[in-house]
Structures are given as C-alpha cells and as structure tokens.
Amino acid sequence: MTGIPDSPVQNLLGRLADAYPGREISDVQLRSNGLIYVHTNRGIEIAESFGIQTDAMVHQVAEALYLNQTLEIWTDVSEAGSVDKMWELVKTRRVIDFSCDAGALGAPVRMRVQMHLSEGGMGLTCRWLRGTISQLETLGLEPMISDSLRELMQRRFGLGLITGPTGSGKSTTLAAVLDWVRRNFPKHIVTVEDPIEYRYSATMEDPNQPGVQIPCPSLVTQQEVGKHTNSYQSGLKEVLRKTPNIILIGEIRDRETMETCIEAAQTGHFVLSTLHTRGAVKTIDRILEFFPKEQQPAILHRLGETLTFVLSQGLLTGFNGRVLVTEYLQNTSxxxxxxxxxxxxxxxxxxxxxxxxxxxxxxxxxxxxxxxGAISENIFNANLLG
Known part of the structure; x- marks a missing residue:
C-alpha cells in the first residue's frame, strides 16, 4: 500500500519498539495533545521521552496506519485507501477498527487499530499482533495443562474455551495450540477471527532436516470478519460447509454463536473459542446468561457432553515482568x-x-x-477469586 513522506512520525513505532527492548509491547495508546502510553510486560508505561503528541502528529499517524491497512485484491483501493475516506468515516462513525501492516511507521509487527474520538480529540489504540507463534512450552502454563491440551485436541469433537480479560494472552494460547495441531496431524482447521491475529504458514521446518521446509500435515483456512464473512454468526454457519475438523471462533459474543458452537461440537467438530470471563464458574455463568432460564438445564446437559476444557488465564504484574495465572477444568470424567x-x-x-x-x-x-516469589502480596490479594 501507499507509504508516507518523510516526517517526524515515519519511524515512530519503530523508535518505540527500540525504547522498550525485551519488554513485550502489546498496545500503544496515542492521544491528541497527550503523552504516549505503552502496555508492556511491566504494565502501562509512559513514553515521556517522546513528548506531547500534537493533534497534527496524531492525525499523521492515523492517516499513515489507515493508508497501510490490510486490503484484499478486490477492494476498491482508491476509496478504502483514501485519507478523505478515512475522515469521512471518522465523521460519520466516530470509531474505525481495522488491521494494518505498520512497517511504514517502523513497527516490526502487524497491528489492530481502533481510531476513536474523545474529549481531548483523536485517539489511537494500536494492538501489536505478533508475527511469530509461541510454543506451548514457553507460555508459562503448568506442564500438566500443556500435556492435557495436546491430548484433548486429538479428540474428534468437543468444545474448548480459553477465557480471561482483554490482554490476558488468550489469542497467544489459542495460536500455540493450533500451531501444534497443524504441525502434527492431518486436519482441516478453519478460523473466523476479528481480526486475524496470527497467520499460519502452509509449510513447516522438517523435524528431521533442520532448515528444510516441508508442507504442513494440516490445511488452515483463515477468515476475517468484515472481509471474508459478514459476522461471527454467518462465518460459523459457512464454516460447517467447508468440512472442517477443528473450528476456531475468535470470540463468542451472543446466544446464536454460543448455540451454534455447541451444535458444531455435538455434530463431530472440535470447536475452540474465547469468552471474557475469569474462572470456570464464571464461564458457565456467562454461557447460561445467553439463554432463557427455562432452557438452562438443557444447555447444562449439552455442556456436560461437549465441553472438553475451560482454560482461564490472566497476566499479572510480577517482580520480573508479567506472569501467568490460570484455572483449568478438563471434562474427562x-x-x-x-x-x-x-x-x-x-x-x-x-x-x-x-x-x-x-x-x-x-x-x-x-x-x-x-x-x-513471583508476585507481591498486594497482587495476590487483589486477584483472589475466593
């Protein structure tokens, strides 16, 4: 896509990455006439050395990101990639969400961007989408959980839920699970995401010949809501006609999607998804909230048959960076x-x-x-479920 001319913003995100080496930036917050805030493995940090971002500077960053959004070959580039179009959308919608390749601003990753308005003017929330997929062993999960996930993902059908608040690493865990499957089993994996966060290659390194690429046993079909399908609900219904073995739905947001996920699991598919809940009990509560009270006993019966695991996780600020806390319920008995x-x-x-x-x-x-000794007493007490 179109780049941007030389300007003070051209390498802004790259300079931010350089300013926080090894700190695992997850989000960058820019506000008109405000300082830049960066979410790292130490929490939220203020990039004071970058100074106050003027209204004009934030507008330039917004335009650069919008011009580099990820488009499809059939998109009308003259319209979608137009700055005039961006400002028209800002004026009418007030909020714009899109994914982009942020190399024009020096970022080493793709980004999910929300452009929004607030009391101070324009704001940008930039989620850094990692280019590499972590291995299960490196996530900080208990070995028994990693081993259980590998075993359960070999089942023919079921429903697996990874839950937690925004920024708790749900997408990273899901990607690690699917990456392990695609490298080890001949499956058709179909994902419906908003947006696509991790991209799965059709090849992998030959385990017997380091440095040599071979085709992956699994086929991965990835779809993004708004680009390849209209919604999670329509995407999930369309997925069932693609003869998948494993289905990933980025997030369950409503009753229809929840019900279709359960039906897909009951009819011979393994379904993975996420909910913004903490703990297995709250997860079951959230599922039941989607349904009228008279239907809840039947839903619980169906969950008893199909719900294979709930992995609930959170990332806490520890003494040496963020640490993972988990709750794990496997329905194997x-x-x-x-x-x-x-x-x-x-x-x-x-x-x-x-x-x-x-x-x-x-x-x-x-x-x-x-x-x-990984977390303080205050962090411990603040995060007890009771």
Missing amino acids: ESVAAGIRAYDGNATSLADALRYKGNLRWDQSLLQLYRG
Missing part, C-alpha cells in the same frame, strides 16, 4: 460432567470438580506464584 450438569448457580458442584486430579483452581495457581 463422569464426575466432572455430572458437576457441570448439576450446576445451579451455586459454585459447589464445579468447585468440587476443580479439585479432581488434572484440574487447577485459580486461587491455587495464584498461591503458587505468591509462594514462589
């Missing part, structure tokens, strides 16, 4: 399935299920981090 079916809003049945071997409670994981 009749006792756990019965606990799911019997859930009535009282956490007892699920709390008992979480104590079965192979599961991990949130507070237990948090206590391990505290006793291991």
Whole structure:
C-alpha cells in the first residue's frame, strides 16, 4: 500500500519498539495533545521521552496506519485507501477498527487499530499482533495443562474455551495450540477471527532436516470478519460447509454463536473459542446468561457432553515482568460432567470438580506464584477469586 513522506512520525513505532527492548509491547495508546502510553510486560508505561503528541502528529499517524491497512485484491483501493475516506468515516462513525501492516511507521509487527474520538480529540489504540507463534512450552502454563491440551485436541469433537480479560494472552494460547495441531496431524482447521491475529504458514521446518521446509500435515483456512464473512454468526454457519475438523471462533459474543458452537461440537467438530470471563464458574455463568432460564438445564446437559476444557488465564504484574495465572477444568470424567450438569448457580458442584486430579483452581495457581516469589502480596490479594 501507499507509504508516507518523510516526517517526524515515519519511524515512530519503530523508535518505540527500540525504547522498550525485551519488554513485550502489546498496545500503544496515542492521544491528541497527550503523552504516549505503552502496555508492556511491566504494565502501562509512559513514553515521556517522546513528548506531547500534537493533534497534527496524531492525525499523521492515523492517516499513515489507515493508508497501510490490510486490503484484499478486490477492494476498491482508491476509496478504502483514501485519507478523505478515512475522515469521512471518522465523521460519520466516530470509531474505525481495522488491521494494518505498520512497517511504514517502523513497527516490526502487524497491528489492530481502533481510531476513536474523545474529549481531548483523536485517539489511537494500536494492538501489536505478533508475527511469530509461541510454543506451548514457553507460555508459562503448568506442564500438566500443556500435556492435557495436546491430548484433548486429538479428540474428534468437543468444545474448548480459553477465557480471561482483554490482554490476558488468550489469542497467544489459542495460536500455540493450533500451531501444534497443524504441525502434527492431518486436519482441516478453519478460523473466523476479528481480526486475524496470527497467520499460519502452509509449510513447516522438517523435524528431521533442520532448515528444510516441508508442507504442513494440516490445511488452515483463515477468515476475517468484515472481509471474508459478514459476522461471527454467518462465518460459523459457512464454516460447517467447508468440512472442517477443528473450528476456531475468535470470540463468542451472543446466544446464536454460543448455540451454534455447541451444535458444531455435538455434530463431530472440535470447536475452540474465547469468552471474557475469569474462572470456570464464571464461564458457565456467562454461557447460561445467553439463554432463557427455562432452557438452562438443557444447555447444562449439552455442556456436560461437549465441553472438553475451560482454560482461564490472566497476566499479572510480577517482580520480573508479567506472569501467568490460570484455572483449568478438563471434562474427562463422569464426575466432572455430572458437576457441570448439576450446576445451579451455586459454585459447589464445579468447585468440587476443580479439585479432581488434572484440574487447577485459580486461587491455587495464584498461591503458587505468591509462594514462589513471583508476585507481591498486594497482587495476590487483589486477584483472589475466593
């Protein structure tokens, strides 16, 4: 796409990356007439050395990112890539979301950008989308959880949920799981995402010949909401006609998507998705909230059959960077399935299920981090589920 002329903003994001070496930037916040705030593995940091960003500077960054958004070959570039079009959208919609290749601003990654208005003027929230996919072993998960995920992903059908607040690493974990599958099994994996965060190559390094690329056993078909399909709901319905083995839905946002995910799992597909919940109990509560009370017993029965695992995670500020806290519930025994079916809003049945071997409670994981000297007492107390 079109680049930008030499200007003070041309290498802004690259200079930010250089200013925070090894700090795992996840988001950059720019506001008109304000300082730049950077989300790193130490929390939110102020890039004071970059000074106050004028209204004109933020507008230049916005235009540069918009001009470099990821487009399809059939897109009308003259319209979609036009600065005039951008300002027209800002005026009418007030908020614009898009993904882009941010190399024109020196960024080493693709980005998901939200351009928005607030009291101070224009604001930009830039999520850095990592180019490389982490291995399961490097995520900070307990080895028993990694081993369980590998085992469960070999099942023919089921529903696996990775949950947590924004910025808790859900997409990173999902990508690591799918990457392991695509390199080890002949599957058709179809994803519906908003936007596409990680891209999966059709090749992989030959495990027997380092440096040699060979075709991956799995075929991965990735679709982005708004570009390749109209919505999560329509994308999920269309996915079922593509003969997938594994389906990834980036996020469950409504009842229709939740119900279709359960139906897909019941009809022989393995479905992966995310919810913005913390802990297995809150996850079941959130699922039930999608449905009328009279339907909830039937939904719990279906979940007892299809829900394969819930991995809930959060990233906490530790003494040496961010650390991962988790809760893990694997539905691999009749006792756990019965606990799911019997859930009535009282956490007892699920709390008992979480104590079965192979599961991990949130507070237990948090206590391990505290006793291991990874987090402070204040962080420990602030994040207890109780």
